[in-house]
Amino acid sequence: MFYYFIINPSSSSGKHKTLWREIKEQLEKEEINYKIAATKKTGDAKRLAREASLQVSETNPCTIVAIGGDGTVNEVVNGLILSPFLSFGYIPTGSGNDLARGLGLSKEPLEALAFILHPKEKKAVRIGKIVTKDNEEEEGEKRRFIISSGAGFDAAVCHHSIQSKIKNMLNFLHFGKLTYLFTALKLLMKYPYTKAELVLDNQNRKEYQRGILFSVFMNTRYEGGGFLFCPEAEPCDDFLDICLVEKLPKLMILCVLPTAFFGKHVIFKKMVHIERCKKAVLTMEEAVPIHTDGENAGVKKVVEVSLEEQPLNFIIR
Ligand SMILES: Nc1ncnc2c1ncn2[C@@H]1O[C@H](COP(=O)(O)OP(=O)(O)OP(=O)(O)O)[C@@H](O)[C@H]1O
Incomplete structure (x- = not known):
């Protein structure tokens, strides 16, 4: 070999x-x-x-x-x-x-x-793909992800963390994963909500008129340095798991966000929506930051998310 x-x-x-x-x-x-x-x-x-x-x-x-x-x-x-x-x-x-x-x-x-x-042990790990665009007619830009892709607040945190001076300092102190938490707290109060529509597998349409904070499409379970947004995500199955957070008072978010470290945010069912599908199309009223595995994937209004057919032979141990 x-x-x-x-x-x-x-x-x-x-x-x-x-x-x-x-x-x-x-x-x-x-x-x-x-x-x-x-x-x-x-x-x-x-x-x-x-x-x-x-x-x-x-x-x-x-x-x-x-x-x-x-x-x-x-x-x-x-x-x-x-x-x-x-x-x-x-x-x-x-x-x-x-x-x-x-x-x-x-x-x-x-x-x-x-x-x-x-x-x-090797696992056939699925690879996510996302097409980002500003309207349905555009061809859009295609990218892949293996952990997750997010639209909205979680991506804004990634965009800021990448350039963060705190990240280098925290890495030096072996607390690098806290970069996302500090950045999230800094951005939260001024981050705007946007109205959105989510279509799952071309048939199940959901509207969020109050606005959403973010929607994250997970292939594996953790993102942002340990947030367990989709506790049931399974990287080898045929499905994407989604965690969409609807508008809620910012002070309430301060209470809900830390519970996501333990996957307990799912109990706030009125604002935290967990979905599973093979294909999702999220259309937002305003363009929002997008990330793929924490990397900057631009600022767009429409994201189409699905999985590549061919899995990756991933050596686990
Ligand atoms: N030689 C290089 N010098 C500077 N940046 C690089 C170099 N090679 C790659 N990069 C960029 O560095 C960025 C960060 O890399 P990576 O995410 O692997 O490390 P990290 O930020 O320390 O880890 P994590 O994402 O787990 O926090 C990537 O966007 C990558 O494109």
Whole structure:
């Protein structure tokens, strides 16, 4: 088996610079057939993943391994040409680590490497796809996600967290995942609601006239550094799980939001709506921020969300 490693040396604010050396030592020791490529900027991981997966075939199987945070995996997933002959491994070195949490991966890099080199369990993990546009007629922009994609407040928090100076400071103090919580508290009071319509599987239409705070489409269970927005999301099934939060007093949100760390927000059934579907179209009155796995996916009015047919052979342990 050939292994192709894509490493983002800047993830978790560059704290893991020595990791690359340790990984190389282990690969040499085990005489693994491999190549390592490091990203220099945003977009590199996507390009490298595409180039590597273009070479994959039945006679030339390959394991592509991402080393970085959830943003790096998002880029890799967006570049991959999905195929049954491609396996995927992930060594998490980010701050949020929602994917590792959601799939139960080892967060200890050398242990994760050992699993990747000698896999005992692989899962056929589904990949989400989202088309964002400003009206139904537009063709729109397509992106993939593996954890979640959100529209509204949760995406606004992601957009702000990416540029946040607090993130570097919290990463340094090993509290990186709190970036999203601090940013959420900062943005909450002034964030506007927007009226929205959600159509599930082309037939089940729901209107939210009071306005929504956000709607998140989950493939795995956690986002935003550990919020369990869809406690029942299952990455290998045929469904997307949705958590849509309708307008409620901002002070009430302060009470509800922390309960989402434990998945208990679902008891607030009048404002928190949990849905499951194969395809969803969310149309909002105002354009709102969108994210895919915490990465900025623009500001748009319409999002169409579904799953790719071909799953990803993900090495779990
Ligand atoms: N060499 C690089 N220098 C700066 N940025 C890079 C580089 N390579 C990739 N990037 C960008 O860094 C961003 C953040 O990466 P990533 O999400 O993997 O790490 P993180 O932010 O530490 O982790 P998490 O998302 O789990 O909090 C991504 O948007 C990616 O495109």
